[in-house]
Amino acid sequence: MTQDKRDPRSIAAVKGTKDILPDEVGQWQAVEGVVRRIVELYGYRELRAPVIEPTELFEKGTGETSDIVIKEMYTFTDKGGRSITLRPEYTPSVVRAIIEHRLDLKPEPLRYYYVGPMFRYDKPQKGRYRQFHQLDVEVFGEKDAAIDAELVEMADRLLREVGVAETETLINSVGCRACRPGYLRVLREKAEAAEERLCEDCRRKTRTNPLRIFDCKLEGCREAAAGFPVVTDHLCAECSAHFSAFRAGLDAYGLAYRVEPRLVRGIDYYTKTTFEIVASGLGAQSAVLGGGRYDDLMKDYGGPDLCAIGFAMGMERLLAVAGVKPEKTPFVYLAYIGDEAKRAGMETARRLRAQGVECLLEYKDKGLKAQLGRASKLGAAWAVIIGEEEVRKGRFAVKSLADGAQHEAAPDDIVKIIRG
Ligand SMILES: [Zn+2]
Ligand SMILES: [Zn+2]
Incomplete structure (x- = not known):
């Protein structure tokens, strides 16, 4: 081995x-x-x-x-x-x-x-x-x-x-x-008569399957084949x-x-x-x-x-x-800071996904600023921001990354905002 x-x-x-x-x-x-x-x-x-x-x-x-x-x-x-x-x-x-x-x-x-x-x-x-x-x-x-x-x-x-x-x-x-056999007979006769104009591969096809001569891309073979009988006449x-x-x-x-x-x-x-x-x-x-x-x-x-x-x-x-292009689904990036906010974020994402909204939380222990940077880099349509204060108030910041507009909403109302 x-x-x-x-x-x-x-x-x-x-x-x-x-x-x-x-x-x-x-x-x-x-x-x-x-x-x-x-x-x-x-x-x-x-x-x-x-x-x-x-x-x-x-x-x-x-x-x-x-x-x-x-x-x-x-x-x-x-x-x-x-x-x-x-x-x-x-x-x-x-x-x-x-x-x-x-x-x-x-x-x-x-x-x-x-x-x-x-x-x-x-x-x-x-x-x-x-x-x-x-x-x-x-x-x-x-x-x-x-x-x-x-x-x-x-x-x-x-x-x-x-x-x-x-x-x-x-x-x-x-x-x-x-x-087809009758046509192939006629075709083979013509191909044999034109053999010196055909490539080696096509000469072999003359015997095995003369129809294939029409597939040859070489100029000489194509010219010769142009004069061959066509199947539709037979x-x-x-x-x-x-x-x-x-x-x-x-x-x-x-x-x-x-x-x-x-x-x-x-x-x-x-x-x-x-x-x-x-x-x-x-x-x-x-x-x-x-x-x-x-x-x-x-x-x-x-x-x-x-x-x-x-x-x-x-x-x-x-x-x-093809001219068809994939449709881009707008998605929500949930940015959180601290353990409580993380749990709230996970629960919010769960609710949004249940309503058919694509959500992304990244469990990478990054700061809020870094997470928001990720959100715009990845092309999120919205960022939902959850910090300690938001958890206490039970209202999260919802930011449109397209125009920067910011709202505040209870978890259940987020879907209304992002769907306009
Ligand atoms: Zn037939
Ligand atoms: Zn050829």
Whole structure:
């Protein structure tokens, strides 16, 4: 066993993870609050699955060609010899929970959401962490393209409500198991013909998953891919009708969108609809949320034959562009001098808190002047000052730190003064 000789005071957060400190948490809570309120308005309910899952859950769900997800999984062996993975995405956990608890037999709609941490073990870089946070939204068992449109409308509303100013909605259809193989054949032929213009990675994709060539950010590959056939020209009648109905739904909502035939999304389980909403102000990697339909996933897991659609939104990205600011609660600082005043202060704070007023007493044995200095430094709205004389009189000094106005009040009347 190696001895860790580091000074315990030098222990830092695990590489690729980061503390969200109290001064940032306010904005997280404000944004999460809006997110929860909006999605619940559409009938989604929170489903909290464990952070750790059996590794095979993700290997099974992402398909053999989704080596990206598998390569980046945060996987370890536990003390019982089981292979455990910190979830890299949420959808497989929801699928597992539905099957495990037979949620499909219950009357409630299969509409779920979750906000929390996801993990991937890749090279940490600026703005990318090994622990990051997502909102995940899932609907199961609703085949109609109207739900696809409603989901995009909900995402759009959500972004507006958190104060994201400018967005663009990109949509596409990636076909289904009936029509995609035919398209992939044509695409592969074109990609093979253009092989000398593609990067090494894309040449490999030509054989494994040519759709992924569209994800390549290299200029040469993008130019070559611009001439490749697009999936929307190869949809079967069912996929084509679904795509038309989806667009008609968006039109009915009056939502602007752009059909982007090269939007294929990174994960192979998508069928029919895919979409992304990009926010200006996020630079090149500007998608703030993305999702689509995965009608075969539940079946592939051995569950009931339920179609599905959902999206995931990066919370770090959302916070970077969100205009919502946390509301600051005005609070009372109780300054006291002497033991009797301390007891009176504690009792007063107890009464004020019972009435929903935030109160702070610091038990640090400081002088009155130092306590009042703390009150203004910390941004208290009011200071309640209790000295020996105030205790004797049963009336405390109540000072507004905004304008310096001072009142005198019995403990029961303090709340009236501070609430105006
Ligand atoms: Zn199809
Ligand atoms: Zn490439």
